[in-house]
Amino acid sequence: MSVFEHPEFDSHEHVAFFHDSATGLKAIIAIHNTNLGPSLGGCRMWPYLNSAEALTDVLRLSKGMTYKAAMANLQQGGGKSVIIGDPRQHKSEAFMQAMGRFVESLNGQYVTAEDSGITVADLQAVATQTDHVAGTHAQYNVLGETPTGNPAPSTAYGVFVGLKQTVKHVFNSNLNGVKVAIQGMGHVGYRLAKQLHEEGAELYVADIFPEGLAKAEQELGAKIVAPEDIFSLPVDVIAPCAMGSAINDESLPDIRAKVIAGAANNQLAREELGQVLYQRGICYAPDYVINAGGIIDIYHQKKNDSSDSALREHIDQIGDSLDEIYQRAEEQSLATNIIANRIAEERFSKQG
Ligand code: NAD
Numbered sequence: 598m599s600v601f602e603h604p605e606f607d608s609h610e611h612v613a614f615f616h617d618s619a620t621g622l623k624a625i626i627a628i629h630n631t632n633l634g635p636s637l638g639g640c641r642m643w644p645y646l647n648s649a650e651a652l653t654d655v656l657r658l659s660k661g662m663t664y665k666a667a668m669a670n671l672q673q674g675g676g677k678s679v680i681i682g683d684p685r686q687h688k689s690e691a692f693m694q695a696m697g698r699f700v701e702s703l704n705g706q707y708v709t710a711e712d713s714g715i716t717v718a719d720l721q722a723v724a725t726q727t728d729h730v731a732g733t734h735a736q737y738n739v740l741g742e743t744p745t746g747n748p749a750p751s752t753a754y755g756v757f758v759g760l761k762q763t764v765k766h767v768f769n770s771n772l773n774g775v776k777v778a779i780q781g782m783g784h785v786g787y788r789l790a791k792q793l794h795e796e797g798a799e800l801y802v803a804d805i806f807p808e809g810l811a812k813a814e815q816e817l818g819a820k821i822v823a824p825e826d827i828f829s830l831p832v833d834v835i836a837p838c839a840m841g842s843a844i845n846d847e848s849l850p851d852i853r854a855k856v857i858a859g860a861a862n863n864q865l866a867r868e869e870l871g872q873v874l875y876q877r878g879i880c881y882a883p884d885y886v887i888n889a890g891g892i893i894d895i896y897h898q899k900k901n902d903s904s905d906s907a908l909r910e911h912i913d914q915i916g917d918s919l920d921e922i923y924q925r926a927e928e929q930s931l932a933t934n935i936i937a938n939r940i941a942e943e944r945f946s947k948q949g
Contacts, residue, residue, distance in 0.1 A: 605656035612656070613703065614648075617695035621687065622680065624699055625651055626707050627659035629675040632945050635705055636676025637731065637896065638662040639712025640696065640723075642684040655679045661885065662892075667944040668918055668937060669889035670911070671896050674945070676707040684714035693719045697726025705729050710895050717746045731899040737908045739890075740788060748891030752860055753788030755890025755912045759882050760793070760834060760858040762916035766923050767855050767880045768833065773797035776832035778822065778854070781839030782809025785860040785888075789838060790817055803827035804839075828852055835859070842866040844881075849873060858882040871932035883937040886918055 600612050611628040625648070628636045638659055645651040655677050663675025680696065682688075700709050700723060710732040711720060717733060724730045735744035739754045764775055777793055778801040779786050787809050790800055800819035803826070804810050813819040828835055828843070829851035836859035837843035844857065845866035857864070857879060864884045865871055874881045890912045897903040897911065918940075926936045 600652070603652065603656060605653050605660070607656075607660050609656060609659065611703070611706065612652075613699075615699040615702075617692075617698075620689065620692040620695045621682075622692050622695045622699075623648070623682070624678055624680045624696060625655045626678040626699065626703060627655040627676060628703070628707050629656075629659040629677075630663040630945055631674035631706060633667060633674050634672040635708055635729075636662070636674040637666060637671070637708045637710065637892070638675060638677035639710045640678040640680065640715050640720075641712040642680040642682060642688070642714030644683040645679070645681045648681065651679045651681050663945055664938060664941040665885045665889055665892060667941040668883075668886045669893050669896075670914055670918075671893070673708070673896065677712075678707070678709055680714075688719065690722045693722035694726050697723035697730075700729050701727035703729075708899070732895045734898065736898055737894070737903065737905045739894075739905060739909045739912065740792075747784065748894040749784035750788055751890035751894035751908065751912060752888055753785045753792065753890070754909070755893070755915045756785065756789050756836070756838075756858065756860045756887055757792040758890075758913055759887035759915045759919050760789070760836065760856070761796070762919050763856050763858045763880055763882050763923075764834065766920065771796065774799060775834060776801065776830075777834040777836055778827050778830045778832045779803070779819075779836045779838055780824070780827045780843060780859070781837070781861070782813050783838065786836070786838035787813060789836060789860065790819060794818070801827065801830055801832060828854075830854075837861040837864050844870055844874070846870075852877075852879060854879065856880050856882075858887055859884075860888045862888065865934065868934060871934035875926065875930075875932040880923065881933050882919055883922065883934045886922065886937050887915060889915060 659677035666673045735746040740750040782804040794817040803824045834856040838860045841863035897908045
């Protein structure tokens, strides 16, 4: 299995493989770029079929973190770790401690955090072996909830800030009376809906499970819509807050909204769809820019001198980053996702 010839290899600085015989841990850490600071990125545990599949994932995800951290104005680079195995079967405290020793062996060039299959308790086991862990204890909550370690409130606040800024850019208006269709009433989607409701937006919501929908209907006056209809409604904004690839060749032709601004990762099924959206006059808030509130939250948990207000001010910068993207997209007649990548590259590339 080659690394340097791998299609997802893109000048990654360091790719490290680790095996612990005592616990059976098999893990890979990829550090993509540390120009802005030590790399930060979650640890994902997944039953990968083989190490080639795990390598593909870690190379792709670590690069994505470099772009996300740069656009979120973090003094951090991009990295990621993957553990090969089923999180419901193969984890133990000793297993996660072995992962901690692996992280420690990179001397702080990689800081780990939560991702799929890894819990706060797992990270606490990692933290017995290394200081290079973020997100083990929550301290702040921008929505006034009790801090639990879940970054969803910060993500939802960031999406709210970004959506509001995008509406201002496109319609030159505030949110009062603006029609927003939200796909997914989960941790982020419901909190986004609540903030939008407080600013007078008219809400349409869809989910494949009823719990969040009933709450949104009763508490926020939202109208429930069938999942297959949510993106074709005659609304001003659609907010994908469920799974990836929501904007695809099937959903795109039916979209009537002028704004797409939501929390989901990898919203575009193909990068080229960004240009199609641009040509159709639909303003797309690039996913990794607008959904960065969670990683900003994790970053502030690691800082010793932060506060609720410092976290909030940092997340508010998502609006400024989007403004810069929209302005350049207009100047250069290019899709917002392409412009976002270029701005991120300018920020993390070494000058001179
Ligand atoms: P979640 O699992 O709490 O909520 C997702 C919701 O979407 C669930 O209620 C689910 O039933 C619903 N859903 C799934 N498929 C659907 C479909 N086809 N139609 C309608 N609803 C559907 O997840 P979350 O934490 O709210 O995250 C939402 C999205 O934002 C995910 O894509 C996630 O990767 C992304 N994201 C989350 C965070 C965070 O801090 N939680 C940070 C960055 C990005």
